Amino acid sequence: KSRRTILINVNGLIKINKDLLKLYLVTDRYLCGKLGTIDTVKQAVMGGVTCVQLRDKDCTTNELIRYGKHIKEFLDQNNIPLIVNDNLEAAIQIGASGIHVGQSDMKVSDIRATIGSSMIVGLSCENLEQAKLVDNRDVDYVGISPLFTTPTKHDHSIPIGMQGLSDMIQLLDLPCVAIGGIKVEHCREIFSRGASGVAVISAICGQPSPEMAARRFRNEIKSFEKDPND
Numbered sequence: 001k002s003r004r005t006i007l008i009n010v011n012g013l014i015k016i017n018k019d020l021l022k023l024y025l026v027t028d029r030y031l032c033g034k035l036g037t038i039d040t041v042k043q044a045v046m047g048g049v050t051c052v053q054l055r056d057k058d059c060t061t062n063e064l065i066r067y068g069k070h071i072k073e074f075l076d077q078n079n080i081p082l083i084v085n086d087n088l089e090a091a092i093q094i095g096a097s098g099i100h101v102g103q104s105d106m107k108v109s110d111i112r113a114t115i116g117s118s119m120i121v122g123l124s125c126e127n128l129e130q131a132k133l134v135d136n137r138d139v140d141y142v143g144i145s146p147l148f149t150t151p152t153k154h155d156h157s158i159p160i161g162m163q164g165l166s167d168m169i170q171l172l173d174l175p176c177v178a179i180g181g182i183k184v185e186h187c188r189e190i191f192s193r194g195a196s197g198v199a200v201i202s203a204i205c206g207q208p209s210p211e212m213a214a215r216r217f218r219n220e221i222k223s224f225e226k227d228p229n230d
Contacts, residue, residue: 016141187217191228
């Protein structure tokens with residue numbers, strides 16, 4: 001399968017196919033536990049995950065590249081994008097579909113200058129002030145966080161809640177993915193407020209069956225798409 005379904009041409013700009021943001025897995029090596037990151041990703045993909053962000057702040061760039069390549073090989077077979085968190089060198093070496101950064105990481109304008117239009121760039125925004133500064137030429141999608149308090153990030157800012165999510169989606173002219181403490185029962189409202197996807201860490205990583213956990217999300221998203229007013 002080609003990468004063309006991941007990257008699409010929108011008015012002359014190469015952008016991510018936003019359908020692939022619907023169920024966005026962010027990895028966490030500690031939550032993955034004995035199963036490990038690679039097998040967790042494989043199981044989650046079998047359950048319906050549409051995008052994977054490799055997030056591991058505690059390994060070297062070489063380690064990240066080594067196991068990132070394993071994950072990419074599997075994801076390529078399933079035509080699913082691999083996004084690398086906050087490590088441009090690793091993202092380039094792995095041949096990832098993109099990179100995702102936070103507000104205190106490398107500047108998106110510098111990333112775009114380095115990679116051109118060959119890769120997706122995602123940016124985290126935590127409030128309206130940050131969202132107002134987003135430049136659509138540099139950023140392909142925005143991760144809106146945190147929706148709720150989350151056990152996977154101790155230094156996160158104040159949760160924005162559903163109204164905060166709506167406000168930021170209305171301000172941004174980009175696909176938006178909600179993240180932070182999201183459970184299956186939140187999906188319908190998140191999508192009804194205009195989000196392109198939900199990003200999930202602990203609700204898939206570290207669950208007894210990542211495949212079953214992912215499938216529950218996927219089924220809920222599909223049921224919303226079938227009948228948004230249900």
